[in-house]
Amino acid sequence: MARQFRTAGHEIVASAETADMAVVNTCAVTTQAASDSRSKIRNIARAGVEQIIPTGCWTTLQPKEAAALPNVLRVVTNDQKDSLVPTALNLEPSAFDLEPIDRTPIPGLHRRTRAFIKVQDGCDNKCTFCITTVARGAGRSRPLADVISDINSALGGDSKEIVLTGVHLGSWGQDIATELHLRDLVNAILRETDVKRLRLSSLEPWDLDADFFSLWTGSRLMPHLHLPLQSGSESTLRRMARKTTPVSFRELVNAARDVMPDAAITTDIIAGFPGETDDEFAETLDFVKEMRFTGGHVFSYSPRPGTGAAKMKGQIKPELRKRRNHILQEAIEESAKIYREKFIGQKMSVLWESTTEYGEYGWRMEGWTGNYLRVSANTPSPRWNEVDEVELQEVDGEKLKGVIL
Numbered sequence: 153m154a155r156q157f158r159t160a161g162h163e164i165v166a167s168a169e170t171a172d173m174a175v176v177n178t179c180a181v182t183t184q185a186a187s188d189s190r191s192k193i194r195n196i197a198r199a200g201v202e203q204i205i206p207t208g209c210w211t212t213l214q215p216k217e218a219a220a221l222p223n224v225l226r227v228v229t230n231d232q233k234d235s236l237v238p239t240a241l242n243l244e245p246s247a248f249d250l251e252p253i254d255r256t257p258i259p260g261l262h263r264r265t266r267a268f269i270k271v272q273d274g275c276d277n278k279c280t281f282c283i284t285t286v287a288r289g290a291g292r293s294r295p296l297a298d299v300i301s302d303i304n305s306a307l308g309g310d311s312k313e314i315v316l317t318g319v320h321l322g323s324w325g326q327d328i329a330t331e332l333h334l335r336d337l338v339n340a341i342l343r344e345t346d347v348k349r350l351r352l353s354s355l356e357p358w359d360l361d362a363d364f365f366s367l368w369t370g371s372r373l374m375p376h377l378h379l380p381l382q383s384g385s386e387s388t389l390r391r392m393a394r395k396t397t398p399v400s401f402r403e404l405v406n407a408a409r410d411v412m413p414d415a416a417i418t419t420d421i422i423a424g425f426p427g428e429t430d431d432e433f434a435e436t437l438d439f440v441k442e443m444r445f446t447g448g449h450v451f452s453y454s455p456r457p458g459t460g461a462a463k464m465k466g467q468i469k470p471e472l473r474k475r476r477n478h479i480l481q482e483a484i485e486e487s488a489k490i491y492r493e494k495f496i497g498q499k500m501s502v503l504w505e506s507t508t509e510y511g512e513y514g515w516r517m518e519g520w521t522g523n524y525l526r527v528s529a530n531t532p533s534p535r536w537n538e539v540d541e542v543e544l545q546e547v548d549g550e551k552l553k554g555v556i557l
């Protein structure tokens with residue numbers, strides 16, 4: 153969208169105070185996310201933006217509510233999102249058919265260091281807690297050639313890392329041809345582009361098999377897997393309609409660690425899913441400890457109207473959801489800390505993503521290793537968007553401090 157606005161002669165600015173128009177990509181994954189989306193729109197209106205266009209999942213689910221927020225010009229639901237810019241500017245969609253591929257940096261935290269390339273949208277599963285399928289519709293994959301061309305233009309614009317994203321990334325290809333799999337996409341990207349750091353975002357465990365990890369033969373695919381577990385209890389997973397069990401999840405993680413013993417394996421977990429008994433919670437906690445996740449998010453269950461789980465009996469009291477969330481977070485933080493400590497003394501490549509001036513010490517850089525360790529180092533001059541070899545020296549909270557070699 154930013155690229156299309158630019159092609160049409162507009163400028164992308166860093167703050168709402170200087171913007172004439174704002175597009176707000178709203179989220180509905182939790183009630184909190186929906187409420188944050190509304191606040192964002194109100195704040196932007198208060199900052200003086202006179203034309204606001206909400207889009208994304210919350211807007212799609214609650215279009216009237218979105219239209220009633222201050223300074224909203226028009227709402228654009230997900231099915232119309234591809235033509236948001238031409239519609240907003242009253243241009244023919246064909247005006248963008250021959251757009252020059254322009255990837256100059258967009259103001260914002262990550263700017264162009266990591267390019268997130270969406271390869272897939274929607275999902276054909278029906279996990280009972282998930283509103284995403286309602287908001288995003290059936291799974292659809294982007295053609296391989298389009299993905300390759302997007303990656304090449306991001307690399308041309310000097311992005312140093314490519315992250316493949318999708319609502320259900322692991323299902324890429326299935327709607328194009330039954331025999332196509334995400335591994336074909338990854339292989340093609342490695343073969344046909346010069347990407348040096350390729351990362352996969354969230355992958356549902358049932359889309360992968362042990363053979364998938366044979367992709368990690370070289371150093372271009374980052375040793376990091378985000379595998380959403382959601383629960384470590386078989387009965388809870390069944391109520392969630394997840395197509396996995398603790399047994400198959402364990403086998404998958406073991407297969408990944410056989411190939412990449414030091415890979416980061418992160419996860420998502422829901423605390424306090426409807427009907428979650430003390431025993432089921434204890435099973436989840438044991439399983440989480442056993443998996444030794446290197447990081448992750450724990451969400452307190454939040455009922456989303458229109459989902460199966462919202463209607464289930466045995467909704468858990470919010471205080472208990474919170475308590476369980478806290479316990480699970482502590483367990484993940486413990487294994488994450490052990491994981492971080494393992495790398496003290498090692499040399500690793502770090503892509504610097506943020507730069508702050510640091511008095512007489514020069515510059516404080518922060519960035520990520522391939523296996524998703526957050527690293528900081530001081531440098532005499534800024535090294536933003538550079539990849540450096542760093543010796544990791546000590547743990548500093550959730551980060552590691554290092555020295556550039």
Ligand code: SF4
Pocket residue numbers: 275276277278279282283284285319320356
């Ligand atoms: S697989 Fe993911 S996106 Fe699809 S329904 Fe389940 S949680 Fe939602």
